[in-house]
Amino acid sequence: MAILxxxxxxxLLLSCAIAPWAMPSTASATTYYVRTDGGTDExxxxxxxxxxxGSGSNVDCAWSHPNxxxxxxxxxxxxxxxxxxIGPGEYMIGWESPGLSTKSTRCDRSSPYDCYPAxxxxxxxxxxxxxxxxxxxxxxxxxxxxxxxxxxxxxxxLQDADNVEVGCLxxxxxxxxxxxxxxxxVRCERDAPPFGQWASIGIGAKRSKNVWLHDLNxxxxxxxxxxxxxxxDWTIERVRIHANGWAGWDGDVGEGExxxxxxxxxxxxxxxxxxxxxxxQTGEPYACWAQEEGGYGDGLGTGKTDGxxxxxxxxxxxxxxDGLDLLYTDESKTATVVVRRVYAxxxxxxxxxxxxxALIENSVIVGQCAYFHKKYxxxxxxxxxxxxxxxxxxxxPKQTATVRHNTITGEGDCLILTAGGNATSRVDIYxxxxxxxxxxxxxxxxxxxxxxxxxxxxxxxxxxxxxxWDVKDDMCPPGNxxxxxxxxxxxxxxxFDPAPLAGSPLIDHATQNTSVTSDFLRQSRPMGAAADIGxxxxxxxxxxxxxxxxxxxxxxxxxxxxxxxxxxxDGTSSGAVTPTQSSGWMxxxxxxxxxxxxxxAAALRKHRGRKVG
Numbered sequence: 001m002a003i004l005x006x007x008x009x010x011x012l013l014l015s016c017a018i019a020p021w022a023m024p025s026t027a028s029a030t031t032y033y034v035r036t037d038g039g040t041d042e043x044x045x046x047x048x049x050x051x052x053x054g055s056g057s058n059v060d061c062a063w064s065h066p067n068x069x070x071x072x073x074x075x076x077x078x079x080x081x082x083x084x085x086i087g088p089g090e091y092m093i094g095w096e097s098p099g100l101s102t103k104s105t106r107c108d109r110s111s112p113y114d115c116y117p118a119x120x121x122x123x124x125x126x127x128x129x130x131x132x133x134x135x136x137x138x139x140x141x142x143x144x145x146x147x148x149x150x151x152x153x154x155x156x157x158l159q160d161a162d163n164v165e166v167g168c169l170x171x172x173x174x175x176x177x178x179x180x181x182x183x184x185x186v187r188c189e190r191d192a193p194p195f196g197q198w199a200s201i202g203i204g205a206k207r208s209k210n211v212w213l214h215d216l217n218x219x220x221x222x223x224x225x226x227x228x229x230x231x232x233d234w235t236i237e238r239v240r241i242h243a244n245g246w247a248g249w250d251g252d253v254g255e256g257e258x259x260x261x262x263x264x265x266x267x268x269x270x271x272x273x274x275x276x277x278x279x280x281q282t283g284e285p286y287a288c289w290a291q292e293e294g295g296y297g298d299g300l301g302t303g304k305t306d307g308x309x310x311x312x313x314x315x316x317x318x319x320x321x322d323g324l325d326l327l328y329t330d331e332s333k334t335a336t337v338v339v340r341r342v343y344a345x346x347x348x349x350x351x352x353x354x355x356x357x358a359l360i361e362n363s364v365i366v367g368q369c370a371y372f373h374k375k376y377x378x379x380x381x382x383x384x385x386x387x388x389x390x391x392x393x394x395x396x397p398k399q400t401a402t403v404r405h406n407t408i409t410g411e412g413d414c415l416i417l418t419a420g421g422n423a424t425s426r427v428d429i430y431x432x433x434x435x436x437x438x439x440x441x442x443x444x445x446x447x448x449x450x451x452x453x454x455x456x457x458x459x460x461x462x463x464x465x466x467x468x469w470d471v472k473d474d475m476c477p478p479g480n481x482x483x484x485x486x487x488x489x490x491x492x493x494x495x496f497d498p499a500p501l502a503g504s505p506l507i508d509h510a511t512q513n514t515s516v517t518s519d520f521l522r523q524s525r526p527m528g529a530a531a532d533i534g535x536x537x538x539x540x541x542x543x544x545x546x547x548x549x550x551x552x553x554x555x556x557x558x559x560x561x562x563x564x565x566x567x568x569x570d571g572t573s574s575g576a577v578t579p580t581q582s583s584g585w586m587x588x589x590x591x592x593x594x595x596x597x598x599x600x601a602a603a604l605r606k607h608r609g610r611k612v613g
Contacts (some may be wrong), residue, residue, distance in 0.1 A: 009297040029127060030080050035087035038062035040099065043076065053253045065091055066146070067099030070117035070157075072107040078120070081127040085168070087134045090145045092150035093117065094199065112150040112195065116157050122164035125210060133168030133215075136213075140168040140215040148173045148199020148221070151190055155221075155509065158205035158228070158462055164301040167214040172221065173199040174284075178245030182293040183377070186277055188222050198222045199390060202244070206230045206253050209262070209269035214238050220278035222247065229303060233262035242271045243285045246295060248319060250304030258303030259330065263486035266311040267576050271299040275320025275348075285376060290320040290348060290383035297321030299347060306333040312340040316347065318371065320378060321385060323347035331356045331396035331420075339363055341520050345496075348378070349385040351410070355394035355420075358401040362520045364535050365390050366496050367410020367449075370440045386414020387441050395421040395459050402428045403514050407498035407524075409435040409491070413442070414450040415471070419460030433486055433508035433534035436471035437493060448472045465512035467505060467533045481505050482531065488534075501534045504535040584610040 030058035032046040037051030044061040046069060052061045070076050075380035078084055091097075095112035100476035113518045123129035133143040146169055148155040155171050158164065175198035177188035187274040188198050200223040205211070209232035216239045218225040220496060225244040228234075229251045241248040248271040252258050275297025297320030300311075309326055315322040323344045329335035344351035345366035352365055367390030372378035386392070390410035399421065408415045415434050418427050429452070439449040449473035452459065465531050467481040468474075476482035487504035489497035498520075500506045510531040519525050519533035529535050 006540040007069045009194050025555060029081045029083065029138050030079070031083040031085060033062035033085050033087065034064070034066055034069065034091070035062040036064060036089040036091075038064035038087075040064065041068045041071075046077065049087070061364055062087065063099070063106040065098040066093075066117055067101075070120060071099065071101040072104040072115055072118065073101035074104075074106075074118045075101075076118050076121050077344070078129070080121040080163075081123045082121075083130040083132065085132055085134055085136075085442070086119075086144045086146075088144055090147060093146050093148045093155045093411065097149070098338050101518050107439075109493045112193075113153045113200070115150070116148075118154050118157045119157045119161045120166075124163055125492050127165055128163045128165045128210075128212070129161075130165045130167075131169075132165070136168035138217065138341040141452075141463060143170045143215070145172065145218065146172040147171075147188070147197070149195075150193075151188065151195040152199045154204035154227075154454035155199050156203045158203060158208050158211060161205070161211065163194065164208075165212045166213075167212075169215075170217045170219075171202040172217075173197055174206040174280050174497070175220075175222065175277055176277055177222055178287065178289075178295075179320075180247065180291060180294070181277070183287060184288040197542040200224070201227045203228065206257060209233050211235075212237070214239070217242070219243050220280050224248070224250045225274065226250070227253060227258065229258035229305075230283065230305075231260045231262075231264065233264075235263070235265040235267070236269055237265075237267045238269070239266075241272075241274065241299075242270065243276050243283070243460075244278050246275070247301060248272075248274035248297050249300040250296070250298070251300075251305060255301070255303075258305060260302070260307040262307060264307045264309045266300075266309075267313055269311075269314045271314070271316045271319065271323075273318045274299055276318075278520040285318075287336070288320050288372060288376040288378045289401070290379070290382035291385070294380045295320070296503045297348065297382070298325050299323045302328050303327040304328050304330050306330045306335045308335070309337045311342055312338070313342075315343045316351075317345045319342070319347045320372065320382060321347070322349040323351045324354055325350070325353045325433070327353040327355045327392065327394055329355045331399065341522070343520075346374055348382055349388065350412075350417075351390050352393045353392040353394075354401065355401050356396060356401075356468050357399050358393065358395075360391065360393075360401075360403045361405050361516060362518070362535050363406045363496050364496075364520060365408045365410070365574055366404060366493070367391075367408070367412050367415065367437075368493050368496075369410065369412045384412050386413070387417075389414045389417040389453070391415065392419070394419045395425040395427060395519045397422050398424045402424040403432060403531075404428070404514050405432065405510070405514070405519070405531070405535060407433040407488075407520075409437055409493070409496060411437040411440050411493060412449060413439060414453040416452045417455055418452070418459055418461055419455040419457050423456055423458055423460065425457075425459035427461045429461065429466060430514060431465040431516075431531065431533050433467045433469075433488070433498065433506055434471060435469050435488075435491055437488060439472070446472045451475045465510045465533065468507070479511065481509055486534075500532060500534065502538075502540075504538065507538045509533050531609055 205228035299319035370387030
């Protein structure tokens with residue numbers, strides 16, 4: 001079920017050797033400062049959080065632009081292990097920005113796309129190099145803005161950067177355009193100046209390890225929010241990747257260079273509206289497109305990759321192709337995928353895709369794949385790609401995928417698709433609420449979405465403790481709750497809310513014992529005689545997931561590990577905890593559902609035979 005993903009036909013990142021001056025320094029670390037009222041590298045030495053006084057050279061004062069710390073000649077003025085604090089305000093990145101090096105071999109008037117700052121020098125495992133916005137230690141309420149211009153390839157460069165921390169920044173541009181868009185009125189000017197105030201990529205990285213990204217708002221880029229591959233041990237926390245014209249996080253940086261390794265952790269992230277242009281002055285998405293028009297549109301996608309992936313406490317919604325696409329994990333290696341407490345909804349393709357050994361638990365998956373019908377200029381041909389299956393799982397020989405304590409609904413072909421594997425492969429589907437909808441991809445027969453379809457697969461699929469409701473052919477294997485309305489707060493696609501109501505047959509009916517001791521909202525489970533079926537454990541009284549419904553979605557501010565160490569990524573479930581802030585932020589306690597207006601049926605697709613069950 002892999003989908004061909006078209007790529008921009010040019011090299012996005014230059015390959016630079018690590019020069020001796022970029023190696024970690026053995027000297028004691030220094031803190032440097034950037035402020036809009038600072039001076040040049042000749043006027044100020046960057047070592048004081050102070051304005052340039054108006055006269056003098058090598059004064060203890062801040063630089064006026066990040067280019068002075070990370071110049072385009074790729075000879076940083078800071079050392080590995082140092083800290084750079086960027087003060088409030090805006091900083092233009094690209095040709096004609098302050099501090100461009102006159103000795104750069106890549107940045108000049110003829111190649112403005114290469115006028116991005118140098119990569120930070122690598123720190124050590126004990127002392128990262130830190131690039132942080134002012135206020136990073138007090139809640140990051142007003143992050144400084146780095147905005148790209150003059151078709152610069154990327155705004156922030158992490159190529160060959162190891163042991164680095166980047167936090168409390170807004171990364172964007174000041175243009176409504178999308179690179180190579182099918183609509184002439186939306187397409188960016190690339191051929192001749194003036195190019196306009198647009199940038200292609202927010203953060204670009206290759207061959208980089210032990211990096212912590214946190215408290216970032218990456219939005220409105222003409223291409224990708226992040227384009228990063230060849231990574232090892234990266235942690236991404238409290239990061240918003242929103243309305244970037246081609247994709248949110250694209251991990252395909254080139255054949256033979258894209259595979260990742262180690263722990264790749266996404267925690268408390270929002271990835272939304274990618275594949276759409278953004279009105280830079282208002283943040284409104286428009287001109288959405290995907291593969292039928294020559295675009296892409298994944299929220300997060302990779303090339304073939306190894307690594308131990310953890311995505312938890314996150315929202316992935318309204319992307320114009322797949323939401324979370326980890327179908328390209330390398331089944332021949334040791335790759336694993338854990339998806340935990342994730343809200344995935346209204347993506348135009350599949351909501352969540354995994355391959356290999358995987359665990360999907362305590363998540364709410366709303367396959368409203370036709371959401372974009374007659375909205376935001378989206379082509380009907382891009383609705384419900386790959387038949388809009390809500391959850392797609394690939395397994396290889398001797399591999400196991402476990403799907404437990406999720407609530408899954410959808411208007412595509414099926415709620416769960418399994419593919420690949422043989423008699424040594426297992427897919428265990430336990431204690432899930434599987435709620436069917438009208439199948440907008442069907443043209444005849446039973447017009448409801450099916451609960452499960454095995455696509456050219458002989459893997460052993462086991463069902464136990466699930467609840468099946470309103471699915472194709474009334475599928476319901478023995479040992480599951482059959483034919484009983486789930487009685488949740490809302491089953492409607494427009495306002496879907498998985499919280500069980502009093503009297504719901506989901507309550508206390510999860511018969512399959514698991515190690516799961518908390519639910520989607522980090523509430524304790526079980527709360528009664530047994531655990532509940534589905535993602536949300538009934539707490540008694542008002543449905544817990546309905547609190548705050550209607551609030552606007554926002555970037556995460558939930559609790560997380562300040563160490564950025566990527567903990568708890570094995571197959572075990574994290575237990576109930578008391579977070580600093582409830583993880584209910586990630587859907588505004590299901591608030592994003594208020595955005596999901598009912599999807600009208602997309603263009604009818606050819607009906608195919610299906611092996612159900």
